[in-house]
Amino acid sequence: MKNRLISGIIFIILGLFIAVGPQTVFPVCGVHTAAQSAEQTSMPMNSQETDQSEQCAADGDAMSASMNMMMKCHGTGQAALGLGALIAVSGVLLILLRSKQTRLGLSIALFLNGILALLIPTALIGVCDGAQMSCRMLALPALTILSSLAIIAAAANAVYLYQSDKKERQKNEAAAVNH
């Protein structure tokens, strides 16, 4: 019971942080429109996009024809929302399910989810390039730490459950032989 509660609560907390953090406490940059950018640039300019923004535009996806640009980090935030929710739900299942083997399977799935959560901001989608961008300064390190913790916790839980299950089976086998 103690293992079920502790491990479940840990994964619920980690999952919620991974899901909600990029939208709240360590925010990604969001979606910028052409109008917003023009406001930020306090100089008269024509519609030509001629500087480093081209590189960025190539990285992002055009959301619509009206020059709304989705940043890489926005995609990371959305992916983290889904993955974090999945980790949190798995944490709830860890509390509810009694079977050690089922919980072992869940822990292995959580381990793989953790790896995916780590790869999303670092390799699969990434964050914005600018060193001073909020997503690079806050969301990237926070997601890296949280997903690393999820990986470590899932691996430790899996090893613990495997050994505990093995001991239990050996005890049962010994009891059956004695009987």
Added chain:
Amino acid sequence: MKQRPLTTNRISIYNIRRKPFRAACLIIVVAILAFALFGGAILTGSLKNGMNSMQQRLGADLMVVPAGHESDMKGILLGGEPAYFYFSGAVARQVAQVGGVAQATPQFYLSSLSADCCDEAVQLIGFDPGTDFVIQPWIARAYGGAAGDGQLLAGSGIIIRDDGTLKFFNQTYRVAAQLERTSTGLDNSVFMSMDIIKALAAAAHNAGMNFLSDEAPEDAVSAVLVKIDKGYDADAVAAGIRSGVPGVEVIVSQSMISGISGNLGSLVGYINTISAVLWILAVVVLAAVFPFTMNERKKEFAIYRAMGATRKRLIGIVLNEALLASAAGGVLGTAIAAFVVFPFSAYIGSRLNLPYLQPGTGGILGTLALSLLLSFAVGPITSLYAAVKISRAETYMTMREGE
């Protein structure tokens, strides 16, 4: 069942396992101490390192800028906030004539566009290779040579394209080198010769951006950096420039550094005070807790004595338990501090709004060793008195106590 010898270390481990709450409390106290020690030391080290780096990087004694643009200039140097402002090139020539001015070199500033999505505006700094005494010595030291014709030098925070170029206002230039991090706003700047930046200003004009509303681009400059003659006072020369050249503001580098240094000094003072207070608090708490725990374990130690354990062995058991708890707390606290200060260093630097440059590997390892040593030592030091006292207790009397 497998039998193991009952060594001092094993007895200590069994004792810790048997009382997990007591052990957890000790570990948490030491972990808080280790967190403050290591985190505080890295923070203060980074601030001092950043300050040294900024002092080295400013290079000029005075900075002459158009009146009303003093804060813009400080923003470029300290915060990497792109800005552009201009006065006539004639001002540079006038400044060079003022008494006490040994060298004067003009700089020209442009800002790239704030990007639509992921990127930021970048400060473009043009210097005159013929008179420059600020940028080129730094480039020579950091890069080991001068940039070739038509080449740029990028600050450490600039994202360079995969093909090693940067594109501004439809003009593509090869980047000769990326400079080392300085923790100043110059990390977010791109450096180029005056010819290139004037060509960029013209390209920006053609693209519909009017940086220069009044000044003719070929004669405009943004700032004049001044090195004063030996024996002259920077404030006196600044006053001379202000009175002799109308429409300018003079920033005295030393005053700017002193202001930042004052803020930094008080912050470092706070951090050091908090670390020292926490260390003393941890020592006091542990020194108070150990005699209490020893008191309730008197009979346990009396049994060890009855079983043949020497007084030295008892002291060893107590000190070992304290050392194990301290070590666990020290490692835990230091690891948490490392998880905060290293990945979030850019955020901490930007929030503090002070030059913040993390120490090198050697400095970090030295700080780590010292923090761990102090954390590990706190347990055995505070438990020493209780250990000696319990070892001197009379076994028979202790066993009969309370009967």
